Amino acid sequence: MSVDFSDDLRKELGRCIGCGACNIPCPMFHIEDLRETEGARARIKLLSMLGSGKMELTEEFLSYIFTCMNCGLCSKVCPVNIDVFGAIINARSSLIDMGYVPLVTVDMREARRSTGSPIGEGLVKGVWLPPDFQPSPNAEILYFAGCWSHTVPEVALASYKLLQQVSESVTTIGFDEPCCGGLIYVLGERDNAEDSKNTLIEAISRLSPKSVVSGCSLCNSVFPDLGFISFSSFIEKMLDEGKIKIRRSLKPKRNKIFLIPSCKDNKLASRILSRIKNIELLEVPEWVCCDCGATLLYSTDPDRFSRWLEKVTDIARDLEANQIVVEEPSCYSMIFKALGKNKHKGAKIVSFPHFLLELIT
Ligand code: SF4
Ligand code: SF4
Numbered sequence: 001m002s003v004d005f006s007d008d009l010r011k012e013l014g015r016c017i018g019c020g021a022c023n024i025p026c027p028m029f030h031i032e033d034l035r036e037t038e039g040a041r042a043r044i045k046l047l048s049m050l051g052s053g054k055m056e057l058t059e060e061f062l063s064y065i066f067t068c069m070n071c072g073l074c075s076k077v078c079p080v081n082i083d084v085f086g087a088i089i090n091a092r093s094s095l096i097d098m099g100y101v102p103l104v105t106v107d108m109r110e111a112r113r114s115t116g117s118p119i120g121e122g123l124v125k126g127v128w129l130p131p132d133f134q135p136s137p138n139a140e141i142l143y144f145a146g147c148w149s150h151t152v153p154e155v156a157l158a159s160y161k162l163l164q165q166v167s168e169s170v171t172t173i174g175f176d177e178p179c180c181g182g183l184i185y186v187l188g189e190r191d192n193a194e195d196s197k198n199t200l201i202e203a204i205s206r207l208s209p210k211s212v213v214s215g216c217s218l219c220n221s222v223f224p225d226l227g228f229i230s231f232s233s234f235i236e237k238m239l240d241e242g243k244i245k246i247r248r249s250l251k252p253k254r255n256k257i258f259l260i261p262s263c264k265d266n267k268l269a270s271r272i273l274s275r276i277k278n279i280e281l282l283e284v285p286e287w288v289c290c291d292c293g294a295t296l297l298y299s300t301d302p303d304r305f306s307r308w309l310e311k312v313t314d315i316a317r318d319l320e321a322n323q324i325v326v327e328e329p330s331c332y333s334m335i336f337k338a339l340g341k342n343k344h345k346g347a348k349i350v351s352f353p354h355f356l357l358e359l360i361t
Helices: 007-014 027-031 040-051 059-066 084-097 103-115 147-151 153-166 182-186 190-207 217-222 231-240 268-273 292-300 302-318 329-339 352-360
Strands: 141-144 170-172 211-214 256-260 323-326 348-351
Touching: 007 040, 007 084, 027 302, 040 059, 040 084, 059 084, 059 103, 059 292, 084 182, 103 182, 103 190, 103 292, 141 153, 141 190, 147 153, 147 292, 147 329, 153 170, 153 231, 153 329, 153 348, 153 352, 182 190, 182 217, 182 292, 211 217, 211 231, 217 292, 231 268, 231 352, 256 268, 256 302, 292 302, 292 329, 302 329, 323 329, 323 352, 329 348, 348 352
Parallel strands: 141 170, 141 211, 256 323, 323 348
Antiparallel strands: none
């Protein structure tokens, strides 16, 4: 199978000088014990060879190029300013436009058609809301939970309660909250992603809230035009403005914290946590982050997602963490699904909204 990438994409891929800087923060590279073919550099190099006709597209390569953590960390470090992750998404979109659709995309398309969300898994939205909940128009804050949050109702509820500490006027779209389209965008499904985003914009416009706080950081990073503020950014802003206060400190046996941050701004949650008295925030390797983008790896290659989790929890254990705080609801949900019936031994795993709620109220 041969491919025909656009001139712009071929030029962008061809600018790579092969330095390997993008491998350093790449979680796929670390999951596979620094194996070169798994890192971001190999992805760019192989795509470049594919675009210039030096290699043929195989089914195996197609699935390889669509499967990564979608963290975007590779784009932050390239010395010649290649938007590495952007180039990977563009290549995925081009492949889809040419009719090369990997199975993962077919599955997510089907899940989106049948459940309104690409994550599927019999998703029922709004289970954390009272059965008679009705959205309020013109609210101060609209909480957009995001697809994964509905699978961990206690996390969605904790986030909602935290927002209620800031304002009495908080609402949500409710039981039929549309997906923002961020996940299918990173999969390369541009048209379907745009479609999802527009459905969401319509649902929000009907309610005319003053601001929208998103429980999923992928939505804001992929679609800044949505004008959402991420949950963590909003909490930081409210702390800065004194609208909420951290009232409690951590007990010595619970104060060694290992944070799994969102990939989109991996310093934000640690800035918030560093305001807590007594906290010992452990140093986490750069490649440790996780958000909705990891869905692709979690769904297509659960063993590798589990290997990532094992490596991360091993580091937390070596650092003698007593709590692992997970910033993103999506990541928290995937971690618990991956653990399944295997009871996790070691540090307690807690979601960021829960952790904050205990200290703020
Ligand atoms: S997006 Fe993340 S996982 Fe994917 S290639 Fe880049 S650094 Fe690696
Ligand atoms: S950091 Fe940039 S130049 Fe270096 S290998 Fe990665 S894409 Fe190529």
